[in-house]
Amino acid sequence: MLPGILRCIRPVSTRLTLTRPLAHFTPQMAPDPSRPVEKAIRTKLTNSLKPDHLEVHNESHMHAVPPGSESHFRVLVVSSQFEGLKLIQRHRLVNEALKEELSSCVHALAIQAKTPEQWGSNPSLAKSPPCMGGSRGDHTVEEKLKAGRE
């Protein structure tokens, strides 16, 4: 069988990643109690896709952005509305539902879009690859963080 993907996807410069100064962001910081962006994502996906199962994970703490940011998300959507649709069509539905967030404060959105049957046979959340620090000093990300704060 094909080798485990997580084992194989290693950044080429693993050493650089480990020494890069991301560690000053505490990995387990207290989340912003209001979490407006996360709430909006949850509401919009629920309303548009009527999911059987929905997970919304704020992964901003895994990236080179300030603590408490709501810029990087992973969503898992299990919906019968995905039946018969190719992956790209499913992802486009999710993108469409979150159009506003994606054009304002959300910089990265990892998507898993499964039918109830697919979820039943493999109920697992994928893991995001390690950050390579690209958000630091990125003007576009800074604008999005500002939009998120306002």
Place this chain on the structure above:
Amino acid sequence: MNSLIRSAARCLRSGPSVYAPVRADGRVWSAPARFLCSAADLQKDLGQMVKKDKVVVFMKGTPAQPMCGFSNAVVQILRMHGVDDYAAYNVLEDQDLRQGVKDFSNWPTIPQVYFNGEFVGGCDILLQMHQNGDLVDELKKLGIQSALLDAEKESK
């Protein structure tokens, strides 16, 4: 200000396209630069760019030095399948390209992968295609034999 200077410099060069992709094997392919630089011209250029090579990736950083974990994942997956000869465009070098490709694909995030001029998706989709075997089939349609097929044959 810097991006204005870069845009101006780009406009002063001549030819059909300004964007120089890095080949995944490290060679830089320098296309002649463009005379006009409107957003409409960029969309037209993108239409040509995605068809010029069998595999085209818009990413952050380069295949040799990705600047984003998701972009790196795409590079690693292609590498696993032995796909070395593809065009990679670094959107961090040009904000117009970065927004332009999002408009062109109607897709909000980077990385973006094209096969034979057709938009395939981002990192999540490529990963799932790799895991479920679809990527091997899609590469075959492009006339590319996945290295994983050779590895499987050798192990039998």
